Each structure stands twice: as structure tokens, then as C-alpha cells.
Amino acid sequence: MGPINIGERACSTDVIVIGAGHSGLAISRFLTRRSIDHLVLERGEVGNAWRRDRWDSLRLLTPNWMCRLPGYAYEGDDPDGYMGKDEVAGLVSAYADWIGAPVRTGTTVQSVSACGDGYRVSTDQGAWKCRAVVIASGAFNKASVPALASAVPGPIHQVTSLDYKNPGQLPEGGVLVVGASATGLQLAGEIHDSGRPVTLAVGEHVRMPRNYRGRDIQWWMLVTGKLDECVGDMEDIDRLRRLPSPQLVGTPEQSTLDLNALAERGVRLAGRLAGVRGSRAQFSGSLRNVCALADLKMNRLLASFDDWAERTGYASAVDPRQRYAPTRTDTSPVLDMDLGGGEIRSIVWATGYRPDYRWLDLPILDRKGQIRHDGGVVDMPGVFVLGLPFLRRRKSSFIHGAEDDARDISRAVHLHLNRAASMRAMRIAV
Amino acid sequence: METQPNTIDNGVNVEALLGAREALKQAPEAARFAWRAASEWVRGTHSRSTIDGFFGLGEEQRHRQAYSFDSDHPEIFAAEDQGPAPVEYLLVGLAGCLTAGIASVAQNRGVQLRSVRATLEAGMDIQGILGIDGDVRNGFDSVRVHYEIDADASDEDIAAIVAQSQKRSAVFDVLTNPTDVMVTVA
Numbered sequence: 001m002g003p004i005n006i007g008e009r010a011c012s013t014d015v016i017v018i019g020a021g022h023s024g025l026a027i028s029r030f031l032t033r034r035s036i037d038h039l040v041l042e043r044g045e046v047g048n049a050w051r052r053d054r055w056d057s058l059r060l061l062t063p064n065w066m067c068r069l070p071g072y073a074y075e076g077d078d079p080d081g082y083m084g085k086d087e088v089a090g091l092v093s094a095y096a097d098w099i100g101a102p103v104r105t106g107t108t109v110q111s112v113s114a115c116g117d118g119y120r121v122s123t124d125q126g127a128w129k130c131r132a133v134v135i136a137s138g139a140f141n142k143a144s145v146p147a148l149a150s151a152v153p154g155p156i157h158q159v160t161s162l163d164y165k166n167p168g169q170l171p172e173g174g175v176l177v178v179g180a181s182a183t184g185l186q187l188a189g190e191i192h193d194s195g196r197p198v199t200l201a202v203g204e205h206v207r208m209p210r211n212y213r214g215r216d217i218q219w220w221m222l223v224t225g226k227l228d229e230c231v232g233d234m235e236d237i238d239r240l241r242r243l244p245s246p247q248l249v250g251t252p253e254q255s256t257l258d259l260n261a262l263a264e265r266g267v268r269l270a271g272r273l274a275g276v277r278g279s280r281a282q283f284s285g286s287l288r289n290v291c292a293l294a295d296l297k298m299n300r301l302l303a304s305f306d307d308w309a310e311r312t313g314y315a316s317a318v319d320p321r322q323r324y325a326p327t328r329t330d331t332s333p334v335l336d337m338d339l340g341g342g343e344i345r346s347i348v349w350a351t352g353y354r355p356d357y358r359w360l361d362l363p364i365l366d367r368k369g370q371i372r373h374d375g376g377v378v379d380m381p382g383v384f385v386l387g388l389p390f391l392r393r394r395k396s397s398f399i400h401g402a403e404d405d406a407r408d409i410s411r412a413v414h415l416h417l418n419r420a421a422s423m424r425a426m427r428i429a430v
Numbered sequence: 431m432e433t434q435p436n437t438i439d440n441g442v443n444v445e446a447l448l449g450a451r452e453a454l455k456q457a458p459e460a461a462r463f464a465w466r467a468a469s470e471w472v473r474g475t476h477s478r479s480t481i482d483g484f485f486g487l488g489e490e491q492r493h494r495q496a497y498s499f500d501s502d503h504p505e506i507f508a509a510e511d512q513g514p515a516p517v518e519y520l521l522v523g524l525a526g527c528l529t530a531g532i533a534s535v536a537q538n539r540g541v542q543l544r545s546v547r548a549t550l551e552a553g554m555d556i557q558g559i560l561g562i563d564g565d566v567r568n569g570f571d572s573v574r575v576h577y578e579i580d581a582d583a584s585d586e587d588i589a590a591i592v593a594q595s596q597k598r599s600a601v602f603d604v605l606t607n608p609t610d611v612m613v614t615v616a
Binding site for chain 1: 611
């Protein structure tokens with residue numbers, strides 16, 4: 001099908017869902033069950049980002065038994081394992097087939113604009129008019145790289161965690177990995193193991209053991225209700241939405257990946273990358289403090305799990321209480337490093353992601369380029385968003401978190417369509 | 431530039447400083463100094479810090495007298511303004527350090543100073559310390575120092591003195607380069 005010219009016949013549907021990832025498919029399932037006519041537009045294949053925009057060794061941070069989508073539970077033979085990126089893509093594709101989702105693959109949205117009392121969604125495969133739009137294009141479309149990257153001397157090879165696939169992409173020699181989220185730690189580990197000595201720049205981070213008292217840490221997060229915590233109950237939701245992913249990795253050994261483990265393997269820790277002056281990288285002198293903060297917060301979290309186990313009588317069903325060694329920081333942390341001396345040959349920016357809304361012609365972005373919303377309901381009638389960190393609940397960006405959010409938002413979509421329909425009926429009656 | 435120690439006097443004993451430099455080359459361990467301050471909370475955001483002893487030249491040293499400094503926040507922060515804000519003390523430190531350096535370097539280069547005036551301004555977006563925007567840093571986003579110097583020297587020589595002062599300034603270094611800071615609680 002060739003592109004349809006603007007202003008010419010655009011097809012109509014009630015709802016356009018943008019993005020056929022787990023969130024877009026989850027709401028498609030609920031819209032179908034409400035008999036709401038809709039279409040899911042996907043720029044690539046179903047689960048595109050999982051297939052193309054992730055590094056080779058990536059595994060989910062949640063165990064398989066947790067990875068359910070609405071009506072669809074994990075039934076494989078490794079419930080305690082962690083899916084690789086292709087398995088996640090496979091799960092999402094299988095789900096799309098199973099629910100018979102009305103997906104248009106290979107359809108890139110080029111603009112979404114207001115049109116009458118609805119919206120016009122233009123794509124490279126034609127245009128649609130609709131009465132509601134659900135944005136489920138994800139929060140990880142672009143790598144977020146600090147401005148100081150432009151001051152890095154030219155000969156240094158730079159790659160973001162979105163372009164990074166495996167250590168073989170990097171030149172031989174030392175690597176500076178910037179960022180201490182799950183991504184930063186995982187990449188630092190595998191790059192160091194490839195024989196390229198790694199320095200890891202560490203800012204604020206979230207430390208967690210993989211297993212606690214014999215159970216996966218995510219089991220604790222789930223059973224204690226942490227993952228179900230709602231936006232309305234939280235103070236400082238902006239901070240929670242910006243929180244880096246916890247330092248976890250999904251390996252068959254269920255090993256804990258923290259800064260101590262990396263330091264034991266020979267990774268050198270430095271503070272947050274604070275600046276580049278001439279050919280020298282400068283690291284903040286706050287390394288001790290960010291590590292102390294993460295240790296304190298982890299211990300507070302574990303203590304809350306211990307309390308829960310006592311209260312609920314679970315204490316005897318799990319292993320005894322554990323505590324972990326404080327993060328060891330050097331007596332004299334690295335503050336400054338020459339990027340011109342050949343010691344560092346490449347930099348991997350694991351400094352987070354941000355969404356890409358260049359196609360969005362609606363006045364719904366805040367000054368930081370994020371969609372303004374209240375639990376996924378945008379302050380423009382008929383526009384909704386799904387699948388962002390802590391959208392409605394702590395679990396909103398988890399695979400299994402899509403279900404409750406998508407159910408809630410499908411109800412809001414339904415209400416909007418009914419309201420819009422009765423408004424139209426009133427106008428006709430007048 | 432030729433040194434003319436006999437004709438000019440900025441009040442800096444350059445001979446003593448140069449002598450100390452030579453002496454410390456022979457005994458570098460004596461060059462390790464430790465600067466100290468003690469602070470006590472008064473109330474609200476008001477604290478009082480005192481400066482008295484320090485360590486250097488291999489032994490405990492004392493200032494001629496103890497000095498006391500009140501720090502607080504201005505009234506627009508709903509505080510009592512019992513003293514400058516802590517960040518303003520950083521500007522005091524920077525001005526004091528750079529100007530001391532200018533006097534010393536000028537003396538060493540035989541330049542007579544008649545007046546040295548500095549104005550300092552540091553920019554800060556308080557969205558950082560208030561936790562409004564995680565992308566905004568807590569501290570200064572810039573520091574601007576402007577000197578007006580009246581001296582027996584060309585503009586170029588004066589600029590060179592100011593540049594050399596920055597190059598050898600402890601406070602300039604602390605503000606421009608990262609420092610390992612460890613805070614403990616008893």
C-alpha cells in the first residue's frame with residue numbers, strides 16, 4: 001500500500017495504539033475484550049526493540065515465572081531462569097498471535113495531530129483518523145548521553161548502550177563505562193572479561209542482591225507489595241521515575257552483580273564522570289557517599305522484607321536473614337584520568353534512555369520532553385500513554401506490570417469513547 | 431622579567447617563601463599540611479565554625495588568635511540570616527586565595543601594586559538543592575571573578591600575574607578539580 005496524501009481518504013478506527021511491545025499488546029487485548037475497534041501500529045516487527053536495540057547478552061531482570069501478560073502465563077521449563085532478549089521478543093510475538101492483535105507491522109508513525117474531535121495518525125503506510133490514541137512506544141528509544149560527551153577527545157571510540165552489542169565491537173585496550181545501573185554493571189563486567197580493562201564511573205545507583213534468604217529479590221519485591229505500590233501513595237514520584245534500574249543480572253547461577261563483585265574481577269571504580277577538561281576526564285569525589293547511600297537503602301529494603309517475613313509467618317519458610325559487605329571503595333579513589341594517553345580507547349555511555357516523541361504534534365510534552373500525564377491519562381482528551389517507568393505503579397515498566405496498567409487505561413479509553421459519542425449525539429440532536 | 435625586590439613592596443615576604451621552598455625540597459614530609467575547622471550547630475540553619483590550630487612543618491601550629499565564623503541562610507529561605515551562606519564563604523576563600531597569589535606573584539616579579547579589587551559572582555540554580563530537577567547540579571554552575579588592578583605594569587604583565595595566581599591557587603584548584611570527600615559519623 002502506498003502512502004495516502006494528507007487530506008485524502010484516511011482510514012478510520014476508534015483507537016490507534018502506537019507500538020507493539022508488551023504494553024501495546026496488553027492494551028490491545030483489553031480493547032478487544034471491550035469490543036473496541038483499534039489498530040496497533042509497529043515500526044518494525046512485533047517486539048522490535050527487544051530484537052534490535054538490545055545488547056546480545058541481555059537477559060530480563062525478572063525471573064521467567066513473573067513474566068506474564070494478560071491471560072498468558074509463562075509455561076516453559078525454566079521458571080527460575082531469566083529470558084534473553086530474543087526469548088522476550090519471542091514471547092511478545094507469541095502473545096500477539098495468541099490474542100490475534102490487529103497489528104500493522106513495518107508501519108512507522110510520522111505524526112500524530114489533533115483533527116476535529118479526534119486525532120490523525122500519519123504513517124509511511126498511510127493515514128488513520130481515530131478518536132483516541134494510546135502511546136506505547138516505550139521509554140527507551142534514544143540513549144541519553146551527557147553533554148560532556150562532546151568534549152571527549154576525537155580518537156576515543158564512543159558507543160551508547162543502545163548501539164552496543166558485544167565487546168568485540170570495541171577496540172582493544174581500556175574502556176571507560178559510564179553509569180552504574182543494571183546496564184552499566186552488566187556491560188562493565190562482560191567488557192572487562194573480554195580482556196579490555198574497565199574503569200566504571202559510578203553515580204547514584206540502586207544496589208540489590210540477586211537472591212535474598214533463598215528467594216529471588218523480585219519475589220520479595222512482589223510478595224511484599226513493593227511492585228504494586230501506586231503513584232498516588234508515593235512521595236516525590238519524579239525521583240522514582242528517574243531511578244536507575246537496580247544493579248541486577250539474570251544468570252543461570254543467579255549470581256549477584258554489585259560493585260564489590262566487579263571490583264574483585266578487577267574493574268576499577270571511579271566517581272560520577274563530572275567533566276572533561278582538555279584531555280582529562282574528571283570524576284566526582286562523591287564515590288564513597290553514593291556507595292554508602294546505596295548500601296543504606298539496600299539494608300533498609302532488606303529490613304522491610306525481614307519485617308514482612310516476621311509479620312506474615314514466612315520467616316521460617318525462607319532462609320535466615322542475610323546482610324552484605326558494605327561496598328568497598330578505594331582509600332584513594334580515581335579522580336582524574338588522561339583520555340589522551342592511550343590507556344582508555346573507548347567509552348561506553350550507559351547513562352540511561354529517553355523516549356523519542358519527534359513524531360508527536362500535540363502540546364503534551366513538559367520542558368524536559370516527557371509526556372505530561374496523570375497515571376497514563378494525558379491532559380488532552382483521548383490521549384493516553386503506557387509502559388513508562390512508574391506510570392501508575394512501581395511495576396509499570398515490568399513485563400507483568402503491563403496487565404494492571406493496560407486494564408486501567410482500557411477502561412479510561414472506553415469512558416472517553418462513550419463520552420465523545422454522547423457529546424456527538426447531543427450536537428446532532430441540537 | 432627581572433626581579434626588583436628592593437624597589438617595590440607589596441607586603442609579601444618573598445624571600446621567606448622562596449627560602450621555605452628550598453628548605454621543603456630537602457624535607458618534603460614537612461610540606462604536608464592539614465587545615466582544620468570545627469563547627470557547631472546553633473539553631474535552624476545557623477552554625478558557628480571556628481578556626482584555630484592547623485598542622486604543618488611537622489608539628490601542630492596555631493593562628494595568632496582563634497577566628498569564628500557564623501554561617502546561615504538569608505531570610506528569603508525562611509532563615510534568620512545570622513551570617514553569610516556557606517556558598518558565599520567559598521567566594522571569600524577564592525577571593526582571598528587569588529588575591530594573595532596576585533600580591534605574591536607581583537612581589538616576586540617586581541611589580542608594585544597600588545590597588546587590587548575583585549568582584550565575584552557564582553551562579554546557582556536552586557532547583558538542584560531543592561530536588562526539583564535531577565538534571566540540575568546542587569553547586570555553582572559557574573564562578574566569575576573580575577579583577578581591577580592598578581599596578582606599575584603593562585596590561586599584559588598584569589594578566590600574566592593573574593593567570594599565574596590561578597595556576598598556583600589552592601582554592602581555585604579545589605573549585606575546579608574533583609576532590610575526594612569523606613564524611614563520617616561517630
